[in-house]
Amino acid sequence: MYPVETQSEQFFSLIDRAKFTEFGLKYNFASITTIKEFQERVPVVTYEEHYPWIERVMRGEKNILWPSEINWFSKSSGTTNSRSKFIPVSEESLEECNYRGGKDMLTLYFDNKIDSQLFDGKSISIGGSLHPNPFNTPAMTGDISAIITRNMPKWAEMFRIPPPEIALLERWEDKMERMIEICSKENVTGIAGVPTWTVVLIESIVERMGAKNALEVWPNFEVFFHGAVSFTPYRSLFRDRLFPSDKVNYFETYNASEGFFAIQDDFALQDQMLLMLDYGVFYEFLPVEEWEKEFPKALTLDEVELEKSYAMVISTNGGLWRYKIGDTVKFTSKYPFRIKITGRTKHFINAFGEELMVENADQALTVAAANAKVDLKEYTAGPVYMDSDSKGGHEWIIECSQLPENCDQFIEILDNKLREVNSDYDAKRQNDIALVKPKVHFVASGTFYTWMEKRGKLGGQHKVPRLSNSREYLEEILEIIK
Structure with a gap:
């Protein structure tokens, strides 16, 4: 109801909690009284510029970027950089951002479909795998979906397949074979995942079962929660060939390695998502003309304009500070603030x-x-x-x-x-x-x-x-x- 005020509260909460970290002491968070002071004092950074701090956290040093202990690091897909990126995932970011995002996603979906039978069946989740932290073996790295799967609340495990021991298999071919075997026999009512790999799984199951489409395998299927890439190129493939029925719904989320940022809140608003403002993330936005500047001027939520592309800059409860995530968005509405992903700053x-x-x-x-x-x-x-x-x-x-x-x-x-x-x-x-x-x-x-x-x-x-x-x-x- 009060988006700008909510973001202000998130900002002051973040710098207050991190004021005694090494990063907070370096930039004297304790003396910051306005967002403008923060913007003047702390630089906007890329992953490479922020990495020396992240590496110290990965090596097991405490209280560097965030006060709580960090044992999980989300490994980026690395499509814009051949080098893997490791994003700190704190307990706070799991609870206040990722899990809250999952609950809100379901709440918004059920608000749109009050006759949903989603929980009468199982939902497929296609995730990655986990690996030991190369610098500090007690800690783990992996795809954000794998980290969420390993830490999944018990209530959520009741409704998802495959079981964690299969979902976290490292070898993709082995995982696919086991998923095809299990998922083809279940009453699947939903899927959550990246369209690319979801298509591979569904087509494999349809072929294995000798079916014409996925609805012949899962007649009660009702929703695909999709994210990570634009659904626009895939929409006709899903609607015309995989799930040829108007009863199947498509619900978009913006859940990245760095956090859970936005959720579609209305079936009618295709490709538009509600920016979630109380997940422990403070947002800033770089206009196109500022992307390549050494000292770019970032806008806050109250300064953005509709239908203009912005690069997202985030400060989070995982220890990212004025971090250029690499995604570009444009606002389709204000009050409420809805966004549409337009691409990547390097794509x-x-x-x-x-x-x-x-x-x-x-x-x-x-x-x-x-x-x-x-x-x-x-x-x-x-x-x-x-x-x-x-x-x-x-x-x-x-x-x-x-x-x-x-x-x-x-x-x-x-x-x-x-x-x-x-x-x-x-x-x-x-x-x-x-x-x-x-x-x-x-x-x-x-x-x-x-x-x-x-x-x-x-x-x-x-x-x-x-x-x-x-x-x-x-x-x-x-x-x-x-």
Whole structure:
């Protein structure tokens, strides 16, 4: 009811609890009386800049970033960095953020569907695995879903499958085989997970059971709680092929390695989520023009504007302070504050000034796939650099449920829609001034799975990087399909 005041309370609670940590003493949290003072005193940081502090916590030092003992570290999927990222997970962040988020997710879902029979069956949760902390073996690292699974409240375990000993298996192929065996025999009413790996599991179960779709296996299925990546490219695949029924619901969450941030609160507001303001997280937002500045000016909740992209900056009850999470969002409403994820600060193509964002790509591909009557499964794209003989452009690798009947028409629609939703791209495409029409490779089903397997990034919250300003991902996949 009082969002700005709630965020202010979260801020002062955080710095008060951390004022005697080494970080709090360095920046004299005890003397801070306003948010502005905090912003002037504490720098906005990337993971690499914050890592020296995190490493000390991982080595077992106490009272460094947060006063309570930290024995869990969430391992990032690392899609924007080849080096793994380890995020401290305190008891407070588990209880006040992750578990509260799970309870609120269910509450908001039941508020939208008062006749829900979700608890009449079981819900599938697809998670990662755990490993010893390389610096301090009593502590553990792993995907945030694995950490939550290991610490799951008893009441929640009653309604989920598979059991923890299977959910936490390290080898993805072994986990999948056991999950197929168990989940195909249960009355599954819901799934929570990343769309990428959920598709792999569902398609495997449908094939194993000789069914036409997942509803033949689970006739009482009613909801997919999804997150981590945009659902836009997957929506038709789920609604038309996997769960062909208007009775199946889709509910979005924003649950990252760093915390649980937002939840869809209305079935009608597709892709929009309510920003959760009392989870021990203080939010700031960087306008696009501030992203690359050495000393960026961040906005607080009361300063944001609608329909503008911002990079998220968070301070948390796990010991992250003015940390650039890497995600970009835009506000779709105020009072209440709802957001839509628009991409990643490092997931875009701007080799020629076109500033193509993931949101643009999702919109254009969804239209092209719908026109071609195919289901989009995965994609990635990057630049084709100019040389003395040719102009620049974009190269796409797209995996669909089947090859479009008219590939040229698909590309034409993709290009036209990108021009419609992105004026910078349109300007560069005028008369092929700087950009020529996109080059597209349509690849066989399973290509992206093979690529992710080669990278050691199967399962959990690992994500296919959608756009890149380099050709690294393109070249790796092109090598596979030669």
